[in-house]
Amino acid sequence: MSVACQQLFDRHKIPLATSTLSLYLEFDLTDVPDHASLRAKDHQAACDEACRVSGLRPPSVVVARALTTHKAGDIEEAHSLPYYSDPWLTDPAHEIRIEFLYSLSSPRLTIRVLNELSKCDGVVALRTALHTLEALGGGPIGGGAPFKTNPPFRFGVRHLLNLLRTIVPCVVASLWPFSRAVVSADELGAPTTMSGVRAYYRQARPPLARFRLYRSPTAGARAYKELISVLEIWKQRMHWRGFFTLQNMSRLGSSPAVAPAVVPNSRDLLNIETRYRHIFIPPGFPPSGQTWTSMNYLHAKVLFVNNYGIHDVHTKARATAFLWDWIGVAAHVAGTGCITVNGQFLVWARGTPAGLEKGQDLFQAALGGPPHLELEQYKGPRQ
Numbered sequence: 001m002s003v004a005c006q007q008l009f010d011r012h013k014i015p016l017a018t019s020t021l022s023l024y025l026e027f028d029l030t031d032v033p034d035h036a037s038l039r040a041k042d043h044q045a046a047c048d049e050a051c052r053v054s055g056l057r058p059p060s061v062v063v064a065r066a067l068t069t070h071k072a073g074d075i076e077e078a079h080s081l082p083y084y085s086d087p088w089l090t091d092p093a094h095e096i097r098i099e100f101l102y103s104l105s106s107p108r109l110t111i112r113v114l115n116e117l118s119k120c121d122g123v124v125a126l127r128t129a130l131h132t133l134e135a136l137g138g139g140p141i142g143g144g145a146p147f148k149t150n151p152p153f154r155f156g157v158r159h160l161l162n163l164l165r166t167i168v169p170c171v172v173a174s175l176w177p178f179s180r181a182v183v184s185a186d187e188l189g190a191p192t193t194m195s196g197v198r199a200y201y202r203q204a205r206p207p208l209a210r211f212r213l214y215r216s217p218t219a220g221a222r223a224y225k226e227l228i229s230v231l232e233i234w235k236q237r238m239h240w241r242g243f244f245t246l247q248n249m250s251r252l253g254s255s256p257a258v259a260p261a262v263v264p265n266s267r268d269l270l271n272i273e274t275r276y277r278h279i280f281i282p283p284g285f286p287p288s289g290q291t292w293t294s295m296n297y298l299h300a301k302v303l304f305v306n307n308y309g310i311h312d313v314h315t316k317a318r319a320t321a322f323l324w325d326w327i328g329v330a331a332h333v334a335g336t337g338c339i340t341v342n343g344q345f346l347v348w349a350r351g352t353p354a355g356l357e358k359g360q361d362l363f364q365a366a367l368g369g370p371p372h373l374e375l376e377q378y379k380g381p382r383q
Helices: 002-012 035-040 043-054 075-079 122-136 157-166 168-175 185-189 194-202 220-238 266-270 272-277 289-298 353-357 360-367
Strands: 020-028 062-069 096-103 108-116 210-216 242-248 258-263 302-311 318-326 335-341 344-351 373-376
Touching (some): 020 122, 035 096, 043 096, 043 122, 075 108, 108 122, 157 168, 168 289, 185 194, 185 353, 194 289, 210 220, 210 353, 210 360, 220 242, 220 266, 220 302, 220 335, 220 360, 242 266, 242 272, 258 272, 302 318, 318 344, 344 360
Parallel strands (some): 242 302, 302 335
Antiparallel strands (some): 020 108, 096 108, 210 344, 210 373, 242 258, 335 344
16 A cells, blocks of 8 residues: 555655644844844753653753854745754754744844644743743743643544544545546645645646735634634535644654544634534544655645634733744645744644635634745645
8 A cells, every 4th residue: 555655656756745844933032132042052951851841752852953144034044944854953852942033133033933733742842942941031930831731532333434534535535546627726726635736736837835824913712713704605615524623642752643633614624522522533643644644635624723722921922923833744735824822823724825825815814814925835745
């Protein structure tokens, strides 16, 4: 099976997600006293202290460093920094790598976090970076769990049936050798079928995914519910069948564990019992590599929604933008996600350029204005 999957991947040139997640948080440092002194501090020492106090990860598996730039120092610049060519970032001994990019021309900081999903949960990695920021500022380092502990879960017959309904058609689609149907211009621009996905990557230069970043003037649960409400309309425009979400079953000190679910309506994202009923794979590592030969077809039919939760951080730095970029995920995989940092609600949306356009007016209406920034996904090793 694995050989056949690899041959089909090579034939159709559909990218496969890696096990590396990149996260970015941009901050305005205007209100931070003597913010220029932060970049001169020992960031590894601050990171070690954050690990010891929070207990999230052992200091030995987390590294941190400071970088400076004469440019903007925003997410767009941090997102363009090298990854594969830098041994400091690719050392397998490190589960989490944190970079603090300081602008020398403006009071701006962007934190880039790279973590291995087979070893560490993304929320834990990001919280470790936020605790490092607290340590750099000399303030107290927050405690408590980085995410809400979900209720116990048992994979049963219902979930097995979900698996058969959800994955089997995608596996068949990934192995089916005859799919060269002519597709419409809309389908080619934002694929939602097996034929559309294959046609997209048969292009000489299939466009990479685009990200649009937003910040809402509305804070807290209200802003999240407003976002959820417009996702249902985007789903209808795109003819998706539902929403893909990962239930975080991780426990501190143990390996990451997530369970995927596909729910039919956006309001179901607010109900954990409904999400549990629609789980279709037992908790385990986030999928990567050849698993995506079938997942790529599932994600043509769903919208990936990822809520990174609410974070109260002991800092006067003001969060202004958030980006979640799973390296190597194919361009047609549409998604949106959010985080709240000290009351500021931040959102990202991802997809093909044509797919994003179909939801642009909805995001602007829900989030109070146009995107703060638009940029291209980080190019994976096979893109």
